[in-house]
Amino acid sequence: MCGIVGYIGDENASDIVIDGLKRLEYRGYDSAGIALCTKDGMMVRKKKGRIKNLEDMIAGENLYGHLAIGHTRWATHGAPSDANAHPHCDRSGKIAVVHNGIVENFMQLKEWLISEHGVEFHSETDTEVIAQLIGIFYHGDFEDAVFQAVEKMQGAYGLGVICADEPGKLIAVRKDSPLIVGLGEGCNFIASDIPAILKHVRKIYLIENNETVVLTASSVKIYNAERREVHREVFNVTWDADAAEKEGYDHFMLKEIHEQPKGIRNTITRRMDEEGNIVLDGIRMTKEEIENFNKVYIVACGTAYHAGLIGKTVIEKLAGISVEVDVASEFRYRDPFVDENTLFIAISQSGETLDTLAALREAKRKGARILSVVNVVGSSVARESDDVFYTWAGPEIAVASTKAYTTQLVCMYLIGLYMGRAKGSLEDSVYRTYIEELLTVPEKIEEVLKQERQIADLAKKYYKRDNIFFIGRGMDAAVSYEGSLKLKEISYINSFAIAAGELKHGTIALIEDGTLVVSIAAQDRLFEKMLSNIQEVKARGADILALAKESNTAVERQADDVIYIPECMDEITPLISIVPLQILAYYIAKQRGCDIDKPKNLAKSVTVE
Ligand code: F6R
Helix, strand or coil, X not given: CCEEEEEECCCCHHHHHHHHHHHHHHHCCCEEEEEEEECCEEEEEEEECCHHHHHHHHCCCCCCCCEEEEEEECCCCCCCCCCCCCCEECCCCCEEEEEEEEECCHHHHHHHHHHHHCCCCCCCCHHHHHHHHHHHHCCCCHXXXXXXXXXXXXXXXXXXXXXXXXXXXXXXXXXXXXXXXXXXXXXXEEECCHHHCCCCCCEEEECCCCEEEEECCCCEEEECCCCCEECCCCEECCCCHHHHCCCCCCXXXXXXXXXXXXXXXXXXXXXXCCCCCECCCCCCCCHHHHHHCCEEEEEECHHHHHHHHHHHHHHHHHHCCCEEEEEHHHHCCCCCCCCCCEEEEEEECCCCCHHHHHHHHHHHHCCCEEEEEECCCCCHHXXXXXEEEECCCCCCCCCCCCHHHHHHHHHHHHHHHHHHHHHCCCCHXXXXXXXXXXXXXXXXXXXXXXXXXXXXXXXXXXCCCCEEEXXXXXXXXXXXXXXXXXHHHHHCCEEEEEEHHHHHHCHHHHCCCCCEEEEEECCHHHHHHHHHHHHHHHCCCCEEEEEEECCCHHHHHCCCEXXXXXXXXXXXXHHHHHHHHHHHHHHHHHHCCCCCCCCCCCCCCXXXX
C-alpha cells in the first residue's frame, strides 16, 4: 500500500526523502507529498500522480531543512487528488502526518473533532483525522500529543509525524502496518520498507505493533503502548542495494523473471546438505509434531494463493495429509475448522498482507501451529509465525509477482518432501527423484528464457485481443489461474482462467470466433484429456496458443501456436510452465504501452483489508 519515509540529520532532508519515495513508488503511486521543517516553519508540498509530478512542482524552490517526512499514496479514503495526498496537517499547520493503513473509526473521530472542537476538514482522508487529533492534544508536549491520539485510534497505521515547534524530533508509530527505523551516523530514518533507505543504512530496527518511536539525529527511543522504553536488537540487512535496481532491464518485472533460476537455486540449495537431505533452518517442528498434524491449511492472497493451490497437490501427495487452501480474506470470516492438530501455512511475499496476517492470527487463536513462507525477512507475517520458511528470491519490486511465486512453489515441494520423510510415508527413492528433478529446474527455466524473443513475437500477434482465456487441468489449472492473473493485472485485458474440464458446464458459452484460449497441457498424464478440451474450444472458433512439453508435438495438430517447455517430471511442471506465461503477459502489456511495474489501481503490498 502506501509508502512512507522520514529523515532527520545534517543533510538536506527533502532530497533524501524524495529519493526514498522513488524507491517506494511500487507501494502506491496515485499521489505523493513531502512535509519539511524549515527555518520558516512547516512546508508541505503534495501532488496528484507520480513522484515526478511532485518533483516538477518543487523544482526551483529552495526547500531546505533537516527534518522531513514523505508519502507515496494508494488511495483508500478519497480519490487520488492534491487535497487527499499526504502529508496532512492539523488546523494550526504545525503538525504534519504521513500514514500507511486505515483508521477504522475515522468517522466517529471526525464527527467528534467537528462537533466538540469545531475542526474544519480539507480532505476526505482518514489521515487528516490523525493530524487534527494530534493537533487537538498538542499543548507544547509533542510526544504526549501523539500518544494521546493513538490511544483513540482503531485500525492499522504506520505513521510519521513532525511538529514545527520541535524541528529536532521525528515520531513514528506502528500498528499492523509495516515500519522500520534506519540507524545512520548522525542521522536516522523511518520507512515502510527497507529499499527506501538501504542506500544510506544497513542497521535497522524492526518496529513492533503498538510501538512509538522518537527519533532525533543522534538517538532512537522505542516505547510500548504503556509508554515504557523497550530495547530492540539491531537487524543487519545483508542483501545488496543493487538487488533493488533494474540493472539494464526495461522493467523490474522482466529482471525478476530472469532472476528466477537464481532465486530457485538459492531457495533449494541453501536448505540441502551434501547428501541431498533437506535441512530446514528456522523450522523447529519435531517429527512427533509432524506426525500429530491431521490437517494442513494453506492461506494466502492473489499469486501467493495460486502457489498454495499447487502446494495442496504437492503436500497431499508427498506427505499423505489432507490439505485445504483458502484465500485469506475468506478464511478469516468463515470460522474455519482449525485446531491444535492443524498446521497452518501462510504464504506471502511481502509478509505484510493484512488479510493474510489476520487469517494467521485467527488460526493461532484456534491453536494451530503457524508456519509461514515469506520473502521479506523480518516482516510481520514472519515475526508472528512459530516457524518461518524464507524464500530466497531477493527483493521483488514489480507489482506483478514472479520470482516470489516460483520460490514459493519450491517451498511447497520442500515442505511436502520434508513432512513425507519425517512421517516415514515417502519412499526414499521417490524422495531422491524429486530432489534430482528440483535441482534441474533452474537450468530448465534458463532454457525457457532463451525463447523470450519467440514469445515476444506471439505477444505482437495477440496483444490486441479483448478477451483471453486460460485453461488447464490438475496443476495446470492452478498455473492457468496465475497466468491469467499476470496478464490481466499488467495488460488490463479481460482474462478468465478455468479448469479445462469445467468449461462445458457454462463458460464455453463465451467462446466465439477469435477468442484466444491459452491452453496449458504441460503434464503427460493429462495431455490427451487436454487435447479434447482444446478441440472443444477450437470447434467454437477459438484460436489456440498451447503450452506443452517438447515431446508432445501432437498438440500442433490443434493449436495455432505452441510454446514448448523442456522435458521434466509431470509433478514439477508448474515451476517451469508459468515462466513463458509471465513473459507473454509482460510483452503483451509492453505492446499495449502499459506501465508494467506499476499497474493502475494496484500496489505491491496490500496492508489494508
Ligand atoms: C499479483 C500479486 C498479488 C500478491 C498478493 C499477495 O502479481 O503480486 O496477487 O500475490 O497481493 O501478496 P503477498 O504475497 O505479499 O502477501
